[in-house]
Amino acid sequence: MDRTNRDIIDSFIPKVPADYQVMRLSAGSFDGQVPGFPGLLTRAAAKSQFLTYRVPLWDFPSTDPLAPNVVTIQIRPYAAVPVFPAGHALAGMPNANAEDLYFVSPPGYSVEVSNPSDPFVMNIPEEYLQNGAWLIRYTVYDPDTDTRNSSVAQLLIVDETAPYDVTGDRPPEPTLPSGLSGPLNLALFQSLGEVNFPFVYLLEQGKSPGDTVSVYYGSSDRPIQFASGTRIPIDPAQPTVCTVPYSAVMAEKRGIHEVSYIVYDAAGNPSQQSYKLTLEDMAGDPAPSGFAPLVILLAETDSLINSADVSANNGAIARVPPFMNPVRPSDSITCVLTSVNGSITLTKPVGASGFPDFQFTPDNMATLYGTGPGFVAVTATYTVSRGTNTYPTPPLSTRFDLNLEPVGPTLVTDLLPVVVEAVRPNNVFGPPNHLELADVNRDARFRIPLWTTNRTPETILPFTVSVVYGGRVYSTDVTSINVDREVIIPLPFSEIIALGGPTQPVFYSITRPGNPNVGTTSQHDVIVDSAVRRLGTPTVQNTAGINKSAGCNSLSPVNTGTLRVFIPGSDLLSTSEPVVVTYVGFQNDTATGPGLTPVVKSFNLPNDAARRVGFTVDLGTAQELYDPIHNNRANAISGSAIVTISTQYMGQTVSSLPETIRVRGRIAGPAGTSYYCSGAVIPA
Structure with missing residues (x-):
């Protein structure tokens, strides 16, 4: 910043309307004024095509488009605002007449306006904003009264003098x-966290409050x-330094260890980038x-890298073995x-620890394989770069084969899904894909429809089809294609029963x-x-509502009887x-858990008809089934139960799905009292 402008900013005392004998209008405001520096425009604002000047709305603005207000902006070189001399009745007050005479020439920049906004925005053209210190005010003409009034004069500084310009x-x-x-090396940076490098910046070179510095490494x-x-x-009272943190040193990728800076003044004017300091001790890494x-x-x-490897690694992964002396x-x-x-090239930094893996995508591998066919040789190399140096020379290489030739159709999605179906008389x-209850003791089969797209089955004979059902593999070799263009593999019922249900996953491979x-x-x-x-789900009889609530009325007889369960x-x-x-x-x-001690009872079938159509049993009384749940008043408000049945079939236990009920084994009494179905009071 120009020192003269700095002194003007420091000495300028802005006026207010009340300072004048006849009150003036309030000062306007600029877009792009530097905070804390009255009147100083930022570099961006000074170089813009227009400067936005916001004028506070005056009293009784014109609303008549045929008789508009005229707002005139007047800009004059900076001079002290004239005041009345000592001994004058208005001594010390601004001399409005002298000030008006100072602003009379040049005529200024005027616009006409009716129904102005608040504030009224004026765009001052760039040609009015010359480098230097200025006084600016606006004058409003009122055609209704044929009078004018001006604002207090305010400071406007356009300063494009950058730090060090005078040198x-x-x-x-x-x-x-x-x-x-000791030497200024990587170990010192690491131990200190950052290093401050002094540089010369004096008042006569432009040093001023509001200066900042950007550091380059x-x-x-x-x-x-x-x-x-x-x-x-930058603190003007302290020696100037540029700070380089350890992280900036670690981020250097080309082995260049130099420090430089750019100084900006308060308006944002940059100096040139400084000469560079070379840190010679940083270049000595082995x-x-x-x-x-x-x-x-x-x-x-x-x-070998095949299709399965590419799928497993989402392409291919090249791992760099550890080497000595990495920076x-x-x-x-x-x-x-x-x-x-x-060829495919990838570059990575060595990183803060370990050594990097290089992830080559499936598309990368497809590029390397091209159209094949069969095995394609691939060579993998790597080099380490430090500055302009490359290691090792020549680079070490690893060779491997790449085979992405499809085994079936060109697109694996063209393989048709396997169909599992029961073999009936x-x-x-x-x-398809549903072995029904009617198919108990019946074998099934895998039916594999062959594809019809490019690379047809006839062109790849012989091949093997392997079906995976329930984790077990069923394979057959295909040496010819039948008329139905299907491959059939049997699935014995012994396998079906051994693997069980209710569902099993199935797919096949070629x-x-x-x-x-x-x-x-x-x-x-x-x-x-x-x-x-599986046995049918039992039914608890005489429950109420969609929640199947079992209470005292569910007992047969009511209150004193037993809870009855139908076994299908x-x-x-x-x-x-x-x-x-x-x-x-x-x-x-x-x-949901924890559950109470189960009540388990065994019942014989009364006859063969009961086996076919079901029968009803008396499971237990309220004292057995309800009261343990409602063991006190706190637990009497809620309760549930699960009822299941089981039997032995061919030496194995066969169970049912659960029947879930709500339990409400209580009768309401006076406030604070409830009763069990038996009439006993539920304890507190």
């Missing part, structure tokens, strides 16, 4: 901090980012060494995969001799009712095997 040269280079007991053309931003305030060839994951043992994190590593079909088959890839369909579920041995008929029941009814109570309405 005619770039700012000087920073200097090393004093008092260093290494090869980056961007200033260092601090928590408060990229511009750090060269990297101890290199080993790249490791290609999933190719370590067979030197972290500024060293960079470049990894290249090359085949006859092209008379060459009839059950519904393999070929000499091809390392596998074509696999997506998985879907088969509904398996034929393998599920089933082919799994036998007159020689008892049915076990299990009742578990819960002291909540959700039938």
Whole structure:
């Protein structure tokens, strides 16, 4: 900033309307004024096409478009506002007449306005904003009264003088901090966290309050980012320094260790970038060494990347083995995969710890494979870059084969899904992917429709189809294509019953001799009712409402009787095997744990008809089933129970799905009292 402008800002005392014998209008305001520096425009505002000047609305503005107010902006070189001399009756007050005479020429910039906004916004053209210190005011003409009044004069400073401009040269280079007991190297940066480099910046070079400094390090053309931003305030009372944090040193990727700066004044005028200080002690890091060839994951043992490997690693992963003397994190590593079909290059910093993996995408691998066919040789190399140096020379290489040739159709999505169906009498088959209850003891089959798209089955014979059902594999070799263009694999009922239900996942894959890839369909579920041995769900009788509430009225007879449960008929029941009814109570309405001690009772089938149509049993009294749930008043408000049945069938336990009920085994009494179904008072 120009020192004269700085002195004007410091000495200028703004006037207010009441300072005048006849009150003036209030001062306007500028967009782009530097906070804390009255009248000073920012560099951006000074260089804009227009300066926005906001005029406070005056009294009785014109509303008549035919008789508008005329607002005139007057700008004159800065001079002290004239005041009445000592001894005058108005001594010390601004001399309005003398001030008006000072502003009379040039005529100014005028606009006409009716119905003005508040504030009234005027755009002052750029040609009125010359470099220097100015006084500015506006005058409002009122045609209704044929009078004029002006605002108080205010300061306007357009200052494009940058720091160090007076020297005619770039700012000087920073200097090393004093008092260093050893070399200024990476270890010192790491121990201190940051280092301050002094630089010369004097008042005669433009040093002024509001100055800031941006610091540059290494090869980056961007200033260092601090928590408060990229511009750090300069204290005029203190020696000037530029600060370089350890993080900026670690971010240098090209091995260039230089410090420079740019100073900005309060208006935002930048100096040139300073001369650079080279940190010679930072360039002495030992060269990297101890290199080993790249490791290609999933190719370590067979030197092959196939389609399954690409799927598993979302492409391919090249791992850089540890080497000696890395400069972290500024060293960079470049990894290249090359085949006859092209090359893929990736670059990463060595990082703060460990050594990086390079992730090559499936698209990268497809580029390297091209159209194949068969095995395509790929060479993997890597180099470490530090500044302009590259290690090792020549780079080490790793070779592996890439085989992405599809084993079936060109697009694996063209494989048609397997159909699982029961084999019924008379060459009839059950519904697709549903082994129904009617198919108990019946075998099933896997029916695989062959695809019809490019690379047809005939062109890849022989191949093997392997169906995976319930985790078990059922395979067959295909050496010819039948008329139906289907592959049939049997599924014995013994397998169905062993794997069980109620559903089983199924998919299949295709393999070929000499091809390392596998074509696999997506998985879907088969509904398996034929393998599920399950009794019908019991029904608790005489419950109420959608929540199936069992209470005193559910007992037979009411209050004093037993709770009755209907057991549905089933082919799994036998007159020689008892049915076990299990009742578990819960002291909540959700039938969730912990449950109370189960009530378990065993019942024999009365006859063979009961096996077919079901029968009813007396499960227990309220004292057995309800009262343990409602053991006190706090637990009497809620309760639930789960009822299940089970029996033995072919040496195995067969159970039912649960019947869930609400339990409300209480009778309301006077306030504070409730009774069990038996009439006894429920304890507190």
